[in-house]
Amino acid sequence: MAVRPLLLALALSGGFVAKPQTTTSVQDGDWGDPATWDCNCIPEVVNAVVVHQVRIATNTFLMQRVHVMPVGSLVMDEFFSVAIMDTVINDGLMDLKGDIDVDWALLNNSTIHIEGVIHNDALLVMGGPDALLTTDNIGNYDTIEGEGRICVAGFTENTGTIQGLIDFCDLTPTVSSPPYIDDNTGVVAGSVTFCAAVGCGPSAIDTPNALSGVRIWPVPAQDHLELEVPVESSIELLDASGRIVLARSIQNRGPVTLGIAHLPVGLYAAVIRAGEEHGILRFMIAR
Numbered sequence: 001m002a003v004r005p006l007l008l009a010l011a012l013s014g015g016f017v018a019k020p021q022t023t024t025s026v027q028d029g030d031w032g033d034p035a036t037w038d039c040n041c042i043p044e045v046v047n048a049v050v051v052h053q054v055r056i057a058t059n060t061f062l063m064q065r066v067h068v069m070p071v072g073s074l075v076m077d078e079f080f081s082v083a084i085m086d087t088v089i090n091d092g093l094m095d096l097k098g099d100i101d102v103d104w105a106l107l108n109n110s111t112i113h114i115e116g117v118i119h120n121d122a123l124l125v126m127g128g129p130d131a132l133l134t135t136d137n138i139g140n141y142d143t144i145e146g147e148g149r150i151c152v153a154g155f156t157e158n159t160g161t162i163q164g165l166i167d168f169c170d171l172t173p174t175v176s177s178p179p180y181i182d183d184n185t186g187v188v189a190g191s192v193t194f195c196a197a198v199g200c201g202p203s204a205i206d207t208p209n210a211l212s213g214v215r216i217w218p219v220p221a222q223d224h225l226e227l228e229v230p231v232e233s234s235i236e237l238l239d240a241s242g243r244i245v246l247a248r249s250i251q252n253r254g255p256v257t258l259g260i261a262h263l264p265v266g267l268y269a270a271v272i273r274a275g276e277e278h279g280i281l282r283f284m285i286a287r
Contacts, residue, residue: 022047025072031056050074050092061085068092070110079116108133108148120144126166140186149197156181163189167197171219172282176267180284195220195284214272214279220286223261225270233274239266260285 023043029036031054037043047065050072059081066088068074073093076082081099089107097115102122109127114135118124124144126133131148138150139157147165156170158181173180179188180195215228227235229250237246237260245263250256263285270281 022049024049025052025054028053029055031060032058056080056082056096062088065089068094068110084122120160126150126164129165155183157183158186158188161187161189162192163187165191165193167193167195169195169197169219173267173284174282180267195286214281216270216281216283220284221260222285222287223259225258225260225283227256227258227270227272229256229272231274233272235273236271237263238269238271239263 021039023037023039023041023046025036025048026038027036029052032042034040034042036052036054037048039046043064045064048067050066050068052071053073053075056074056076057078057080061083063085065086066074068088068090070091073095074090075094076096076098079098081101082096083101083103084106085103087105087107089109090112091109093110094108094112094114096113099116100114100118102118102120102124105123105125106120107125107127108131110131112133112135114133116135117137117139118133118135120138120140120142122142124133124140126144126146126148128147131146132151133148134151134153136153137155138152140160140162142160144150144160144162144166145164149167149169151169151171153171156168156173158179162168162179168179168181170180170182174182175184178194179192181188214230217226227250229235232251234249235247235258236244237258239245245268246258246260248256248258265285265287267282267284270283272279272281
């Protein structure tokens with residue numbers, strides 16, 4: 001990583017003498033449709049500026065610098081693989097579905113949502129307190145830095161470095177002590193927080209049964225927990241050792257409030273049962 005940040009800094013500051021051509025979107029459309037761009041071409045090697053909704057509709061290598069402007073969006077509504085081979089800057093919205101590989105640099109100053117997995121093999125920079133990245137799964141194998149929120153619904157892995165003012169929130173943690181990362185063999189700076197900010201919930205059961213509409217929030221919780229339960233059910237809260245610390249029957253559909261001010265901080269599991277079906281939601285109490 002010693003050379004890569006230097007090249008990135010030069011690219012952002014105009015340090016190169018030869019500047020590649022830039023093309024800009026002129027309408028909503030597919031990335032691979034020449035009519036989407038002012039050059040009437042596919043921006044396979046030239047820089048691309050996105051000021052419309054541009055859709056990625058196939059497996060794609062982004063070999064050029066891409067800048068999603070505040071009015072623009074880069075979307076994928078089917079599962080594809082995308083490899084980021086140059087600098088991608090997001091000031092708008094990136095709403096992606098698939099397998100995202102960061103092999104150069106991704107700078108997120110706004111909102112990125114990934115239904116799938118993001119593999120960071122290079123540099124992921126969160127550009128400020130309002131920067132948000134949500135994803136199903138994340139693997140960091142190089143560097144995550146900056147300031148902002150990273151919210152992960154499923155599996156988290158870190159063999160690299162996470163530093164800066166990152167608030168990292170794994171909504172389904174499997175460890176009971178910080179850093180709350182499922183598989184961590186890397187470095188996590190002391191400035192990194194875990195689920196300290198709001199905006200990463202609610203968590204939901206992702207199973208196609210009667211409990212699929214169950215939601216739980218806030219994440220992390222403090223003195224109360226809200227549940228939305230679509231059917232009559234029962235709930236048990238288990239602490240990290242598996243001990244039942246609260247049990248309740250839910251007779252009515254709709255939001256239910258549970259008082260948890262008496263419970264210590266830490267990781268918990270909510271087990272919801274309806275007939276023969278059950279679901280598990282993991283959450284954290286932090287104060």
